[in-house]
Amino acid sequence: MVDDKLRTPGAVRDAERWTAHNYHPLPVVISSAEGAWLTDVDGRRYLDFLAGYSALNFGHRHPQLIAAAHAQLDRLTLTSRAFIHDQFADFCRELAELCGKDLVLPMNTGAEAVETGIKVARKWGYQVKGVPAGQANIVVAEGNFHGRTTTIVSFSTDEDARADFGPYTPGFTVVPYGDLAALTAAIDENTVAVLLEPIQGEQGVVVPPEGYLPGVRQVCTERDVLFIADEIQSGLGRTGATFACDHEGVVPDMYLLGKALGGGIVPVSAVAANADVLGVLKPGQHGSTFGGNPLACAVATEVVRLLATGEFQRRSAELGERLRAGLEGLVGKGLVEVRARGLWAGLDIDPALMSGREACERLAARGVLAKDTHGSTIRLAPPLVITEEEIDLAVTQLAEVLAA
Structure with a gap:
């Protein structure tokens, strides 16, 4: 070459x-x-x-993102969540408003956002829905890509991502993507969430059949199950809307965000949901040294402001x-x-x-x-x-x- x-x-x-x-x-x-x-x-x-x-x-x-990063580099880059810094509240508030949700939990990578979503859904299932201890299950789709941690590859159907990394984490049921009947049949009394990409990116930008996402939303509401939308690749303007779910007027219970949220400068991810969901977490139950750090928040706030213009x-x-x-x-x-x-x-x-x-x-x-x-x-x-x-x-x- x-x-x-x-x-x-x-x-x-x-x-x-x-x-x-x-x-x-x-x-x-x-x-x-x-x-x-x-x-x-x-x-x-x-x-x-x-x-x-x-x-x-x-x-x-x-330029707007680089300027925000430069300005913050001259002031403060990290405190840990042991303290509050002056960029934190603005970022969380503005992202929550963009998502139409009450609360935001900042992390670093997309996989961390997914892991956070899984933990929150399970805790919600035990504390709010009343699922017996240790019995929570989450329905996911074939062809999914949500990250590469041990738990996430446990429900991957890509053998390159999954093979030889066991033993695998239990608690997941895999159904064909786009098959609403199969998804509905997989939900039982211990199901706490359905976790989906509104468009499957790694699989080759697979768009689900029209009506699928509204159908998922409806069945999750009827069966008291959280709908978690992994918008890490599809969100934040990529598909011609703020979120891919917007194309069918669907609002999930939880957004998982990442990638573009860091503006290509720093790794930033976040979970956005209402207080009745994210509120199940209490101090000491989940966290991150770098999650929501000042530099990340300064850049990500500018990302949210760019998106707010449409x-x-x-x-x-x-x-x-x-x-x-x-x-x-x-x-x-x-x-x-x-x-x-x-x-x-x-x-x-x-x-x-x-x-x-x-x-x-x-x-x-x-x-x-x-x-x-x-x-x-x-x-x-x-x-x-x-x-x-x-x-x-x-x-x-x-x-x-x-x-x-």
């Missing part, structure tokens, strides 16, 4: 030499970025069509239609299927042509960075600051890869 006189090959070799091989990155070594563009150590530029798995919804180094949701919806139209024009020309909502798309490439990995390598050679998943599927998730011209450029490059 590159001339041996350039810096990239050596940097790739060093990375492979000194790190555990839990990732298989493309042989691109990034040194700087701005907006929707990345520059490698050899000065070549790439259009970012992954956006850090939606962690960079507002692009690289968004600008990024509108951009995602409008530009997403352009992206979808361009991609659908390639169906039958190398693409088998396109699934998209907002600026988020999953593409199934004809496996007779190439794998998803091959497609991403060829796109990288043409200056567009994307990520494969599950064989011949690739995901596209450009920053919401992308332009029409940049979308057209990426679609053109994909068309040429498929034609070649």
Whole structure:
């Protein structure tokens, strides 16, 4: 891909030499970025069509977010939750208002938000619903991706994520995604929650059938079960709305948020729910040294303020239609299927042509960075600051890869 006189090959070799091989990155070594563009150590530029798995919804180094980080770095970065700092209340209040919920519990990573949601749901089940001790169960979906902790991979159906990490945590029932009848049948008197991605990201941007999410909402209400929406990838503007649930007018009992909440600067996650749910936690029962730290709160508050204007949701919806139209024009020309909502798309490439990995390598050679998943599927998730011209450029490059 590159001339041996350039810096990239050596940097790739060093990375492979000194790190555990839990990732298989493309042989691109990034040194700087701005907006929707990345520059490698050899000065070549790439259009970012992954956006850090939606962690960079507002692009690289968004000026408002960078300014907030710089200002906070000069004042205070960490206190732990042993004390209250002056950024904490504003962040929690503004995020709670964005979500339409009473309370927010800040953490760091998406997986921590999911683990928090699981713990809260179980405690709610025992203390509020009256489930017998140790009997709580949570219904989840096949093809899910909620993180990689031991508990979370216990209910994964992806063998790469799950195999050889047992013994597994009990208390989960897996049903087919999008099958409301199967989900309803799986709920029993000890079910405390249904945990779902409103759109499955890792699975290839799988959008559920119309009516599925409202159906889940209804059955959870009828059966006294919490509906937990993992909006870590799908939320905060990615799909053309603040939350993916908004497309069908669904309000879950609990939002799990992360990725874009940190503005691509610091890891920030959060759980948002009403007081009758999050209020079951008491001091000492859950926490995090870094969760809700001043730097994280300063940046995340600016993220919430960007979303409060509605600008990024509108951009995602409008530009997403352009992206979808361009991609659908390639169906039958190398693409088998396109699934998209907002600026988020999953593409199934004809496996007779190439794998998803091959497609991403060829796109990288043409200056567009994307990520494969599950064989011949690739995901596209450009920053919401992308332009029409940049979308057209990426679609053109994909068309040429498929034609070649």
